[in-house]
Amino acid sequence: MFSNEIAALTKAPIRSLLIQVLNFVTVISTALAMWKGLAVWTNTESPVVVVLSGSMEPAFYRGDLLFLSMPDKPLRVGDIPVYKIPGMDIPIVHRVIEIHDEISTGDQLILTKGDNNDSDDISLYQGPRWMKKKNIIGQVKGYMPYVGYVTIALNDYPKLKYALLGLMGLSLLFQKE
Amino acid sequence: MHSTVQRFNAVTALATSVILCLLAMVGFTSFPIHKPNANVLVNDIKVISGRAQWHMDRRTQDFLETRFDVDVDLSSLFNWNTKQVFVYLSAEYDSKDHELNQAVIWDRIVRRKEDAHVVIKDQTHKYGLRSVNKSFDDVNNVTLTLKWNVMPKVGWLTFGDERGSGSIRVPSKQLGSDGAAVKPQRLYY
Incomplete structure (x- = not known):
């Protein structure tokens, strides 16, 4: 006798849930598509990197953001490439x-x-005296200070990461739409 | 009615886009236009056999050493978006196996407009000038070129150079007074 109400109740949440899932998927895929599109356009696997050490101070500090592209011309002295030493992650x-x-x-x-x-x-290269073209993964073109510090903070203080995740979860729970 | 979260979200989104737009405008409008004048003079050039004391490459090999003067006024590169100017002197030569060799022999970071007039007299190399095959026998000429890299507070990195010394003849390796090879020197690179 309440079939109409039950139907309305069961129908509405599924629809809104589906819409929410769709929204979520759209946001994630848009971000991924933009990141990968940027990677294709600049021809490098990571078009944006965060500075992790102070070895280029006072130009680049920890947490600064660097914009990269693959060098289309041969490198020259003074250029600032990003290179990966075989066997090292960073x-x-x-x-x-x-x-x-x-x-x-x-x-x-x-x-x-x-x-x-x-x-x-040379002491960083762990054996070879020189880096070669194949070690280069990008070249610094642009610079923006401070912005990347969030990722460093999240890495250095894991509690911050959990607090942020928890806050996001709570806000999802309490959101009406 | 809008919730607090929605208001906060709208405000931060607008603030972020406004700041990004402003930063992009700053980045695009602050390219250095004027080119500084530079003078590079090489007073002395020699090739010696030696061994670097502090460098990781501890092989006995030939080093090219010069004494040079630099006079450059970089103040035209400083505008409101200049964080620092990295100025460096590059030695360039071609050899038998390498069509272009470039090595930085001296550099300096200039952070203020007041320090932008760089005058260096009779300077020795800050970094040892080596060759890949340990010898400068197959190198005829070397050119010292002053270059700079303007690093902004935000935006694009720009590079420039000024051909300093002309092409300079590389002398043959220094020998003892009796014509025999001299003992490799200790070099403090």
């Missing part, structure tokens, strides 16, 4: 201080140094 952003263009292979021998470091990066 990419390094340092300035090129030596470059040698090989005639036989067309490759480049690259030596880098952090502006704030006393010595160059």
Whole structure:
């Protein structure tokens, strides 16, 4: 005898739930599409990186945001590439201080140094004397201060991460729409 | 009625887009236009056999050493969006196996307009100038070029250079008075 009301009750939540799920999926996929589109456009796997160390101070501080693109021309001294040492996870952003263009292979021998470091990066390379083209994953083109500090804070203080997640969950629960 | 969360959300969204727009405008309007004049003079050039004392590369090899003067006024590069100017002197040469070699031999970070007139007299190299094959026998000429990188407070990095010294002939390696090879020197790079 309450079939109409029950139907209305069961129907409405499913629809609104589905709409919410759809909204959520749209937001996530838009963000992913923009990130990947930027990666294709700049030809680098990570078009935006956060500075993690003070080795390029006073130009780049911890938490500053760098915009990268893959160098389309050969690197020259003074350029600031981002390179990955084989076997190490974290990419390094340092300035090129030596470059040698090989005639036989067309490759480049690259030596880098952090502006704030006393010595160059040979000791970081873990064996090889030079970095080569294949180690380069991008080149710094633009700069924005402070913005990336959120990610560093979330990494350094895990409690902050859980607090933020909890807050987001609570706000979802209490939201009317 | 709008809830507090909605109001907060709307305000922060608007603030973020306004700030991003302003930053983009600052970034686009503050490219340095004027080019500084630079003078680079090489007083002395020699090739010596040596061994770096502090560098990771501890092989005995040839080093090219110069003494140089630099006079450059970078103040035209400073505007309201300039954080610092990284000025550096690059030695460039071509050798048998490498069509272009570039190495920074001296650099300086200029952070204030008051310090922008850089005058260096009879300076020695800050970083040792080596060659990939440990010898400068196959190098005929070297050019020292003063370059700079303007690093903004926000926005795009810009680069510039001024051809300083012309092409300079690289002398052959220094020998002892009797014509025999001299003992490798200790070099403090």
